[in-house]
Amino acid sequence: MSGRDRISRALTPVTGRLSGKPYKSIRNTLGKGTGEKRGQARYSAFDLFRRGFTKDPWPPVWREHELSSSYDVVVVGGGVHGLAIAYYLAHRHGITNVCVLDKSYVGSGGSGRNTAIIRSNYLTPDGVRFYDRSVKLYENLSAELNFNVMFSQRGHLTLAHNDSSLRTMRWRAEVNKLENIDSEVIGPEEIKKLVPYLDVSSEPRYPILGALYHPPGGIIRHDAVVWGYARGADTAGVHIHQNTEVVGINVSSGRVTGVRTNRGDISAPIVVNATAGWASLISNMVGVRMPITTSPLQAAVTEPVKPFLNTVVVSGSLHVYMSQTDRGELVFGASVDPFPSYSMRGSLDFIEGLASHVLELMPALSKMRVLRQWAGLCDMTPDYSPIMGFTPVEGFLVDVGWGTYGFKAGPVSGEAMAQLIADNKTPQIIEAFALERFGTGELLGEKGAASVGH
């Protein structure tokens, strides 16, 4: 296929076309692998107590399987998105002949290395509604998954150091309020009350003029979300294949027919690309060109100290965000690296810049020590909004473009993509995120809220 063809294919407006009829109507004819419910142990304080005495071992969170030669849905990528899609397919729609493939361990991508900030105070109404749905799902996730994901809604502050960012904060707050999101602009005195360690004097080079305060925002135990979804999906019969790398995708007359992996081939009518930082590589396999670049995003954690910071603090101008975990460490992040790369080695400039910005905000922290720095890959889109749904290749779906902010969207994305697969139709909540928008030039413009915001 010539480059030109590829481009025009990616950009012709597409409508939902999977296999002709909605998935729900065919799923009953698919006999194998469905709904095999298993006596998964329910977690509870009582059981914890009981097993403490009886020494009964806990059953595994998920099982290992041989690779089947065919599945109804193959999800590529075992991060929060891929696992949530599988989970909701199985639990909401009874579609269980599903596998999730990951080239490494589950959560080894962005889902296992993000700073775990959850919030919904975005800028566009489409964005706000979407992320709000995710926050709602997160609020019930521990109960739903019977796995404590430790969602700590401790409040989220985005600092404004100049009047244009203060204006953007107000813009967000206004849109948020109209969408019934708890979000408001507060002044330095209130900020100081929430975060006594912040330097709110007029001295600093980056004075704190105000902040967007979002009480329902907070942090979560990111790994627990991944494990909880994996466990939930497994319970319903989904196969989770770790160390299984997709190396090619079979397409025949414009339709996906299956994937090739390092462990063998799988045939499937539906393949979902949920590989975040690696998304271009998977889409390139079927010739769907994407408006995505992959950039490392780095993070770091300090040695623990006793709790002193009970809010998530973000500064867009200083490119830094921080929170303190319940274990006492400070977790920091910044903006993506200055050039794209698939390297996850990390850099010294990142940690230097980060430290100087942190100290600009909280000068008292200069004797805290950085324990570890790491990097993950981010699939950046031009408008800082995701790309979700159908593509010009039938049966090839994408849930990508998560940039630096996709962890918080895991639940809603899983729910919406599962719905899309079951109905063969794009649910309203993700209509604005279609790949087509780059063909029509109608970008979504979340940059003001997402570029460093997380």
Add this chain to the structure above:
Amino acid sequence: MARPAAVARSPIPAFGSTDVVAGWEVSQTSRTSQGATLELIDCMPLTKVLVRGAASGAVADLLKTPFGRASRTLSGVLTTACRPEEWTLYAVPGSAPRLIDKVTKRVPAGELVTLLDITHGRTLVRLTGSRGPDVLCKLCGIDLSDAVTPTGAALRTSVARLTVELVRDDRNGVCSYLMSCDRSYGDYFFGALLDAGTEFAIEPQGFVLPGI
């Protein structure tokens, strides 16, 4: 109408008492510390002329200074070539019109040359002393060893997070750097150099003629 004579001022705030030298307000050089082992001089009054033109044109022939080098091929003028097809000429205060004229005369019609008096647009300082590299290495990622940056080296790079034209221009065998940055950063830049030099007892000094 009688008006105060126009006085030119440096972006670097004066320290101590001031003099007027060649129409410029400058800090007085402290006599006691003359010959300080590490000194930082505000050289703002020096004339600075920017020349842009082809690498192989009449201007290049006249200036005889290849990219990456500094030289004194024109008498009384330090010619630096920190960027390809671009030179900055440094000379005594007030000599811009003469210099521009001199170069203009050599440019044949049709050769594209830009000549600008940028005296006021750049902050210019000189750091002299054998510990100069130890100060600069706190602010600049360039290898300052003699092999890589010998005297006569001219380059544009980042110093104290600013884009700076850096010229190694030793004086009487003592390591010396002439540095210029955008004028508006002058105060900050001078301060950053002084801070970096604290460890080596750096001393700020005023400008004295001829200064180049």
Add this chain to the structure above:
Amino acid sequence: MRLSLRPGEVIDRSRPLRFTWNGHDYPAFLGDTISSALAASGERVMSRSFKYSRPRGVLTADSLDPGCIVQVGDEPNVRASHRRVEDGMIASPQNVWPSLRFDVKVANRAVSRFLSAGFYYKTFMKPQRLWPAYEAVLKRFASGGVISNRPAAGYFDKRYAHPDVVVAGGGPAGMSAAVAAAEAGAQVMLVESEHELGGHLRWGGAHELSVLAELKAAVSATNSIEVLIDSVVAGRYDGNFLAILQRSLPGVTERLIKARAKTLIVAPGLIERPYVFAGNDLPGVMLSGAARRLINLWAVKPGTRAVVFTANSSGDAAAQDLEGAGVEVCCVEDARRGGDVVRASGSATLQSVECGDGRTYQCDLLVTATGWTAPTSLLNMAGDKPTYDERAARFFPCSLPEDVLATGGITGDGSLEQILEHAAHTGRLAAGRARVAGGRLRKGVPHAAPTDSPVAEEQSNAITALPVDAHVALFRGRTHGFVDFSEDVSSKELEAAVAEGYSSIELAKRYTTATMGSAQGKLEVVNAVAVVAAATESTITETGTTVWRPPYAPITLGALAGRTLEPVRYSPMQSWHEARGATPLVAGAWIRPDHYGNPTAEVRNVRSNVGLIDVTPLGKFDLRGPDAAKLLSQLYVNKWAKLAVGSVRYGVMCAEDGVVLDDGVTGRLSDDNYLMTATSSGADTLLEWAESWLQTEHPEWRVHITPVTSDFASINVAGPKSRTLLERLVENVDLSAEAFPYMRVRRGRVAGVEDCLMWRIGFTGELSFELHVPSSYGLHVWESLMEQGADLGIAPFGIEAQRILRLEKGHLIVGQDTDGLTRAYSAELDWAIKLDKEDFSGKPELSWQAERSDWPKLVGLRPEDVTVVPPEASQIVHDGAIAGRITSSRMSPTLGRPICLGLVAPHLAEPGTELSIVLPAGVRARAVVTEHLAHFDPEGQRLRG
């Protein structure tokens, strides 16, 4: 108890010190670490573990010591086995619940059943609203010290370095490599994390000490070695960029050296590995290295009655040292002959040890020497994947990049002499490679001295690899014990994690947090891997290790940040603004006057008299050459070909997606010379944008663009009396409306200053002149204007007044009245866009936009309630949906009512349309779309006056 003089001791007995620990006074000698001094006073419990509150003491007696992490004054998490005592130091334990010495063993046993790794994932799920309460309890377990909210003391410094060879590790191997590399002509940095060079030789016997003395003499005799002690090579990054943390410096708290090393030699020796068995964390159980260090470096007797469990020479030497120190060694349990240790018991500290054959010894000291862990961290960072050698029971370097070499204990065993020789070879090889790399780095550097031809390097295969000795593979014994001491993770918990499905080492790590604590796996990773491997019935090689990441040892934020380097820009009139008490506004790097006390009065004064504003930050560019107009035409949506000399035009610039990028006026000064202006925040981008057209798309165009922003002090003189004022100061320019009309540019003398440019333009909507004077005279001209304008009521005005003035006039601000998606037609710029031009940036998008009408529009808005100013960013709603927003809004001092600009949906953009604005607190306000963007003087009579 302090022993009598030891030959290698590092304490200075003539310098006694006192310090406070846990509220009590303790003695020490200069050279003591906090923990050695405490141990000398008989203290054994240094902390309590964070999860199970178990008492912990000295385990390694070096910077890794997990149980010896303390608070010193304001500083949390200080390594008590590394930090030296200072006179008057106040140190305290960090995790002391319920108290340092209290025996909570019984409680522990009960609790630990339920607190096993990951217990919190399995409970507190419901109801969600109770989670905050549970969370508060969990937080009480947070370990670590206390960070105070006082401004931090200390001078943190940074510098770059370009050494030929950096040697990480100042043991015998590192010293020998450094000397050899230096002798081969390299500039060398020798970095040692302890307070002195010497590595393990320091606590060795007479032979080791004499070799050490020789090596030290050789190092100090070599000029081109820079020795850094109490310093760590903390990270190796792409391009052999090294982070080196330097401490123990006079006048500098810590310094981060960023070294672009041509070659790096990794010589970190080996780290002694603890053994996993029941009670292995009791105070009194320590590694052989710890016992030897206590005895030989600090002359501390580590116990009275000891069991030594040894699998190697280090254990054997420890047994000897103990006996020499008067410790009764009641049993040497030799793993090489099948010996084993099963259990250590005691209440707060060790009381007895049970061996593999069931014998039990009453003792207060158990020394283990069960093997080594190779600290391959720096090598992993360099891309190596070290391999596990079963026979030696440790990892070895495998495939190193050209610029990284390894020597010493990390690469093999052998005699001291063999190691010195291997290291010397490595040093020479590194020097050779550095020379070649140096040549490569200088190639293409126009200012560098010519390179001498690279000397052929010593062949790496000429180096005889060090022999590798067999070592018993000892990880976990027959009982369960602690694998990760700082994270309180036992082998049992790791096994349980595997059984629960967290079966890869990475998942087991994340589930249990093993290797995630202060030592980052340097002490614990191999044991963790071994436990997981056993539980999954696979080998250590198959299981692999967790990922090593920087830093090698924790670094303070202060050192990473260094001195604050935040460039700021000032105009030449800054001192004047400051003296007048102007309120500063931070605008990017510029600091500018926001106002001088009363912006409303400043506005009124401009409308009635004359005002001065400092607009120096305005981006300014000199354009020269016959094709200058082509460049302008490419950058702007407007046409430029016909702009007359002496005229000025407003232009709008779009990116290739049609989105408004910048605006400004450009004047034609002579035939092929233009002065172009840009917004102050857009100036840097604009230059690069223009250069990209010139360098990549139109290299054939003959034009230079040169930034001259700071060459001029820019002063806008605005108000009906501005002409009168300037007539007093301007020479050789006729300022009359006829001779110098609106949108023209002139050059002349102002206040005696030659070569000033004057434009007649008016962002404020008033008669105004913008002066661009050579910067060094800016203050002079400004002061002259103020002086000459005194009788005209002149007053300075700041950014805030300017914002109001321009809003009254309806001039848009790019980035405020437009956003990242606003294409030019949305910004009411139709009149400027010339689609009939051959090309300009964003043309295709704009031509498509022109064909449509469904884009938002910028409009003027007049709120009906004249007392309420809708805040900027207020939303405009229509039919229950957001249909626009207020982009600019102020109370107009001139009109006495609020005025706004807004971006609204196209069907609401007709003049006269009534809109509903959501005010704070949800109240709605009504506003009407006005005819023009301008609220004041829409015809522009004033500015043309």
Add this chain to the structure above:
Amino acid sequence: MILIPCPNCGPRNASEFRYVGESIARPDPNSATQEQWRAYLYERVNPSGWTTESWFHRAGCGRYFKIERDTNSNEVRAVRLEPAAATKGES
């Protein structure tokens, strides 16, 4: 910090440069279809491995140039100055 070998100045710290982007030819603005133009604006190959890209030496010579870089190792080879004129016609 990686070194970017500037064809004018020699190797310099990457922080002196601005990464511009994957090398893409600008379509003819007068004949480009919406598809072509928007592909130019937004679509990227984003390969894992060797790629050709543009950089700008901001704190140095102020020139745009192209390099080939391996996006996994960040290793750089084959450096050349703009103008693109010389390379036009490449896809």
